[in-house]
Amino acid sequence: MENTIMARGNQRDLARQKNLKKQQEKAKSEKKGDYHKRMQNDGDILREKQRLADERKAAEAAAKLKK
Structure with a gap:
């Protein structure tokens, strides 16, 4: 028992x-906080990442053309 x-x-x-x-x-x-504010913030972060990626690709393309 x-x-x-x-x-x-x-x-x-x-x-x-x-x-x-x-x-x-x-x-x-x-995730905590207001849904719309969080979505806006996430979107801003993704747009910034995309802008940096586009700039990097443009710089690589320009470097290729110089060669």
Whole structure:
């Protein structure tokens, strides 16, 4: 009888730890803040990355033409 109580207690503790870890991962993955503001900010970042990539490609093309 004593073994079954310990096993269930251990199982309960393990389930609590697993659930706590799952909740922490979920909270970490969720983005906070206003949806529209976040979308605008993400868009600005992507546009800046694209602008830099276009400039780099143009510089590479110009360097090829010089050769």
